[in-house]
Amino acid sequence: MKKQLLPLLTLFTATVFAQTKPDWTTPYERSKGQQTATYAEIITYYQQLDRQFDQAKLIEVGKTDVGKPLHLFLLASDKVFTARPDRVTLLINNGIHPGEPEGIDACMMMARDLLLANKLPQNVLLAIVPVFNVGGCLNRGVSRVNQNGPATYGFRGNARNLNLNRDFIKADAENTRSFQAMYQRLNPQVFIDxxxxxxxxxxxxVTYFATQKDKLHPLVSGYMTQTFQPDLDKRLTEKGFPPAPYVNHPADTPESGLLGYNDSPRYTTGYAAMFNCFGFTLETHMWKEYPxxxxGSYAFDATVLELCERDARTILANKQRADAAVSQQTTFAVNYKLDRSKVDSVTFLGYEAAYKPxxxxxxxxxxxxxxxxxTKRIPYLNTFVPDLQLTKPKAYVIPQAWHEVIALLTRNGVRMQSLPNDTLMTVSAYYIDDYRTSQRPYEGHYPHSGVKVRTESQRIQFYxxxxxxxxxxxxxxxxxETLEPQAADSFFTWNFFDSILDQKEYFSDYIFEDTAAELLKKDPVLRQKLADKRASDKAFAESANAQLEFIYKQTPYFxxxxxxxPVYRLEGSR
Incomplete structure (x- = not known):
């Protein structure tokens, strides 16, 4: 009886082991490339990797608008899951637009392959956001009519219907606030979206655009454009994915030429660039089959990782030197424009375009x-020059009343000093003389543009x-870029200070008439200003109220x- 029982126990043990052995096939692979993983499948998969491998860790880094946490998956060969100055941090973001899910599936497979093969890089902390726009990922359907698969996928807008790739200055979404706090802890040197x-x-x-090279510090930009990108393009071509710049073209068809992309700070790569991190926005072509x-996404992300491992020492040194230089830098460009006189060319693999009824x-x-x-060489314009440059002050002063802005500054690693006492200071104060406001809402705001300012030196009481x-x-x-109001993505642009544009006190014309007459009698300079304004402006000369308002604005009552x-510049030696 015992002799018969032993083979049965052996068979039972082997069967149980086979049943409990992890299946690392991703949902994408199980569907034979026809489907992308759901949110629940994504998180469950990374949880399983975390449980199985000591070199992997899945953590929650904050909230999202839909109520579920924002996750971060970390891979470290030495099992130390924090950023270190002797190791590159590569941050990969997925699912900011969940209807564009290739990176989600590619990163699940790449993480698994690295762990199973025990080929984690030694000089890189790999940080993967499994899915950033959680609410959009849960809102599954077929909203991208021009896209060739997968069968179903997430939606571009998040739970508040925000496009999160326009949210990196205003940070309306909990997702973005969580991301910013996470980003500052990681302080990555290289970023992929x-x-x-x-x-x-x-x-x-595969197409992509890099962080706009002319905005980056020269040490970071020079390495990215002269070493990293040429090697990235070469290796991608060898892997069967010859890349092109993101197909941003001014005319009907690409062969007329491509334009570089000005990724201002509202975008992920533009946000990263403000901290001397170079990044890439990968754009795989919508009409190619999903597999x-x-x-292509797997090849791109893996190749960037390879180059980070190879050049870790150089990447770290460049960022450290750039950070040190920026702390001492005095003049900053805040707005840029395309220099159309600088024309390069790239090899483009296209299809002939034509027209028909x-x-x-x-x-x-x-x-x-x-x-x-x-296959032909086509023009490529990718040089941007400053459209506005500003000199930094010794310091900024901001009243505590502007708590939303203070919270943003704090979350983004800005060092601030709280005044210990009420203090009277001489500062440079901007006045907003002119601006345009969007006539339609954009991402929950009515952004300002064309901002004109004048500056006055004033003694102001701070508390x-x-x-x-x-x-x-x-x-x-x-x-x-956030505190100077003329900057393209400043806090003023995004309406954080709109209450200053609203006048609070006015005059009653029938009473102020007598005051205005007395002021004119005593002040010949004011009297002449009024006369000059009447002479030059017919509508003004015919409006009694406009003339009273003109005088009112010249008085101490205004x-x-x-x-x-309400953000003041403390000038002085720097």
Whole structure:
């Protein structure tokens, strides 16, 4: 009886072991490339990797608008899951637009492959956001009509219907606030944001744009453009994915030429650039089959990782020197424009474009003929020059009343000093003289543009608890681009200070008439200003109220805080 029982026990043990052995096939692979993982499948998969491998760790880094946590998956060969100055941190973001899910599936497989093969890099902490826009990932459907698979996928907007890749200055979403806090802890040197393109048809599976080179510190920019990108492109081509710049073209078709992308700080890579981190927005081509796009994403992310491992020492040194230089830098460009006189060229693998009558409208429509591929050099304009440069002050001063802005500064690593006592200071104060406001809402705001300012030196009373912000820190670029009102993505642009644009006190004309007459009688300079204004402006000369308002604004009664920008510059030797 015992002899018969032993083989049965052996068979039972083997069967149990086979049943409990982890299945590392991803949902994408199980669907044979037809489906992307759901949110629950994504998190469950990374949890399993965390439990199985000591070199992997899945953590919650904060909240999201939909109520579920934002996760971060960390891979470290030495099992130390924190950023260190002797190791590159590569941060990969997935699912900012969950309808563009290739990076989600590619990173699940890449993480697994690295762990199973025990081939984790020695000089890189790999940090993967499994899915950033959790609410959009849960909102599953078929909203991208121009996209070739997968069968279903997430939605571009988050739980508040925000496009999170426009949220990196205003940080309206809990997702973004959690990301910013996480980013500052990681302080990455290299960043990838995985996307899918839209637009023209062409042969390339992989296109991408790098952080705008002319915004980066020269040490970081020079290495990125002269070493990292050429080697990245070469290796991608060898892997069967010859890349092209992101297909941003001014005319109907790409062969007319491509334009570089000005990724301002509202975008992920523009945000990273403010902290001397170079980044890449990967854009796989929407109309290629989904498995090809996932493979292209895998190849791109893995190749960036390879180069980070190879050049870790150089990447670290460049960022450390750039950080030190920025803390001492005095002049900063805040707005940029394309320099159309600088024209380069790139090899582009396209399809011939033509026009034919539309079956819908009967009018002329564009189409691409895939039976007529071509390879040619096309123009590429990717040089940006400063459109506005500003000199930093010795420090900024901001009253504690502006708590939303103070919270943003704190979350983004800005060092501030709380005033210990009530203090009277001489500062430079901006007045907003002119601006334009969007007529339609954009990402929950009505952004300002075309901002014009004038500056006055004033003695202003500040109070205990107000904030002094020195400009000798590595966050200087973030400070300048958010606090200077003329900057393209400043806090003023995004409406954080709109209450200063609202006048609070007015005059009663029937009473102020007598006061105004007395003022004119006593002040010949004011009397002449009024006469000159009447002579030059017919509508003004015909409006009694406009003339009273003109005089009112010249008097001590007019509120000094109207249009006075509430972030003050403390000038002095730097």
């Amino acid at each position: 995985n996307h899918t393109s839209n637009g023209a048809d062409y042969q390339h599976v 090809a796009r996932v493979k 539309s079956a819908v409208s009967g009018l002329k429509r564009l189409y691409y003929d895939r039976t007529k591929p071509f 205990k608890g107000d904030y002094l912000i020195p400009t000798d820190q590595t966050t200087n670029r973030y400070l300048i 509120e000094k805080t109207f249009t006075r920008y």
